Amino acid sequence: MNVKPPATLPNIVDLLLDAVFLVDTGGRIVYVSAACEGIFGYTPDEMIGMEMINLVVPEDRARTIEESGQVSAGRPRIGFENRYIRKDGSQVHLMWSARWSEADQLRIGVARNITERKRAEDMQTATYAISEAAHGANDFVDMFREIHRIITRLVPTAGFAVALRDGSAAEFSQPYETDVSGDPNVRRLFIDVIRTRRTVVHETERQADGRMESWIGLPLVLPAGVSGALILKSHPGTRYADKDRELLQFVSTQVAIAVERRRLNDELRRAARYDELTGLPNxxxxxxxxxxxxxxxxxxxxxxxxxxxxxxxxxxxxxxxxxxxxxxxxxxxxxxxxxxxxxxxxxxxxxxxxxxxxxxxxxxxxxxxxxxxxxxxxxxxxxxxxxxxxxxxxxxxxxxxxxxxxxxxxxxxxxxxxxxxxxxxxxxxx
The missing domain is CATH 3.30.70.270 (Reverse transcriptase/Diguanylate cyclase domain)
Structure with a gap:
């Protein structure tokens, strides 16, 4: 016996807190439920016709394409996690259940917003990982390289630098940087962070295409004062939301502790192996x-x-x-x-x-x-x-x-x- 779904089914779907998506073989959205607006910031009408992959943060696109291929091949997937860019440029972390409808030639997906849960997990994981980086790295550069990797897993970045205070607020060393070399925003953010002792955000317009870039400088605060800053640059067209800042502020506190611990450890190692008076090996x-x-x-x-x-x-x-x-x-x-x-x-x-x-x-x-x-x-x-x-x-x-x-x-x-x-x-x- 064939039973047709009731006409009220779309209205019922719109009551769900999770978002329901239908995506065609070309990767374009053909239907979304009402919950998508609370998750993505776009209305359903705005999302129809969008290519789904363009909403995914750049770092997650390769594995998202691979996962979509699994679904399109008829393998239902449950629990896949990735990150998306909201309309306001901030990011949201989703967990998906999806399957392929052969009759309709569509991928059917249900997305749950797990941003808060991931943020709590990320804080715990970052604390442990940064502590491990401080203890296990061969030197400061190795430590900052690992910290960069940890932060990128939490908040996608297009550029990253560590600036450590050296004398006055205008003087600093830059023991580690990626994709921000020579950019005046690094010095500007560093000086503002040292002066205010607070997180500083700058948004600038790219000359190449007019898209906005978001920069954030986070103080490395110790009891003796601000020892330096973490400086991050967003991907073009994205920005750091308030919740990203809260997470990064927590991480910067752990990084400051790790930097101080590493300095103390290096000083102890040096004292054990070098003569204090001459600086020669002992x-x-x-x-x-x-x-x-x-x-x-x-x-x-x-x-x-x-x-x-x-x-x-x-x-x-x-x-x-x-x-x-x-x-x-x-x-x-x-x-x-x-x-x-x-x-x-x-x-x-x-x-x-x-x-x-x-x-x-x-x-x-x-x-x-x-x-x-x-x-x-x-x-x-x-x-x-x-x-x-x-x-x-x-x-x-x-x-x-x-x-x-x-x-x-x-x-x-x-x-x-x-x-x-x-x-x-x-x-x-x-």
């Missing part, structure tokens, strides 16, 4: 590099050299001129040592006035002797300390792998011993 980092250099040399052959450098009569300089002058002298010696070696070599401070220089891939022991001569001549140059002209002299001991030993301990022992032999030979009465 004993721990030197031992790591020595171990790595020995391993490489054992695999590939060749020689490395170790120079043990000590400043003659440093205690007397410290006692007569004071510890401040002594610290200045050590800083100058460290600087001069770095000038005497290649970038791939290592200069480290072991403590006091004792330095070591690790020379990798030398051809003969004479190469180490040439560097030692250069160091001596460089350090012998007078040093200006508190208006005084001071002349200092280094004692240097050299050990070469594998001639003088095959372990770091053996090489250090030989270089230290030869350094003291030199010092003793140069001392009065020797």
């Amino acid at each position: 004993r721990r980092l030197f031992q790591d590099r020595m171990k790595s250099a020995l391993a490489r040399t054992r695999r590939h052959g060749g020689r490395i050299a170790l120079l043990y450098v000590d400043i003659d009569d440093f205690k007397q300089i410290n006692d007569s001129l004071g510890h401040t002058a002594g610290d200045q002298l050590l800083g100058e010696v460290a600087h001069r040592l770095q000038q005497c070696v290649r970038e791939e070599d290592t200069v480290a401070r072991l403590g006091g006035d004792e330095f070591v220089v690790l020379l990798e891939e030398i051809s003969t022991p004479d190469d180490a002797q040439l560097v030692s001569t250069k160091i001596t001549a460089t350090i012998n140059q007078p040093v200006h300390l508190d208006g005084s002209l001071l002349c200092v002299h280094p004692s240097i001991g050299i050990a070469v792998y594998p001639d003088d030993g095959e372990t770091a301990e053996q090489l250090l022992k030989h270089a230290d011993m030869r350094m003291y032999e030199m010092k003793k030979a140069r001392s009065p009465g020797a």
Whole structure:
């Protein structure tokens, strides 16, 4: 028995809170229920004839086309999620159930607005993901690259930058940016964010096509003040709605915490591996590099050299001129040592006035002797300390792998011993 649907069925469909769509084989909308206006901002009459894919945010279009193909092939789909651009340029997150009507040659879809639910989920997910990025990234650039990826999943962006405060409000570093290089909006937003300590939105008209672009700057706020800003650019023709701003403000708070945590972690790592006074690698980092250099040399052959450098009569300089002058002298010696070696070599401070220089891939022991001569001549140059002209002299001991030993301990022992032999030979009465 054939039963015709009642004539009141369209009116019943219009009572649904979810939106009902009919889409033809060309992807154009042929019918929408009344609920679409509350979800999309367009009236049903405005949506008839639109290509459905043009309403989808650019980042979601490829997988939406793939999903539509599955439905058109006769495979009903339930629970597919994607994002759409509303009439006012803001975005809405939908969950779909859809099937194909062979008789009508139409896709029939029911869309539910899940924006609020997704926003709550996104906040929780973003908090965890940003914390993981802060802990797992190799450096700031890696961390910001991951944060960019996280934010793009929440709010589609056509451009993204991180600007960190450096001195006054007009000065900033930009450790990470994508598709906003050289755009004056970045500086303008950064200055406004630092000045107001608030989220700032600018809307500009594109010269190319007259479409509007929305820019948003979000402060990275810490107890000590605003440390920088996240800056996002929307896709042409879209804008950041109030709810997007609320979500991004929450995310910017998590990013500020992550930036500060990363800075503290980097400072702790540096303090553990670098000498505070000279900025040179300390004993721990030197031992790591020595171990790595020995391993490489054992695999590939060749020689490395170790120079043990000590400043003659440093205690007397410290006692007569004071510890401040002594610290200045050590800083100058460290600087001069770095000038005497290649970038791939290592200069480290072991403590006091004792330095070591690790020379990798030398051809003969004479190469180490040439560097030692250069160091001596460089350090012998007078040093200006508190208006005084001071002349200092280094004692240097050299050990070469594998001639003088095959372990770091053996090489250090030989270089230290030869350094003291030199010092003793140069001392009065020797």
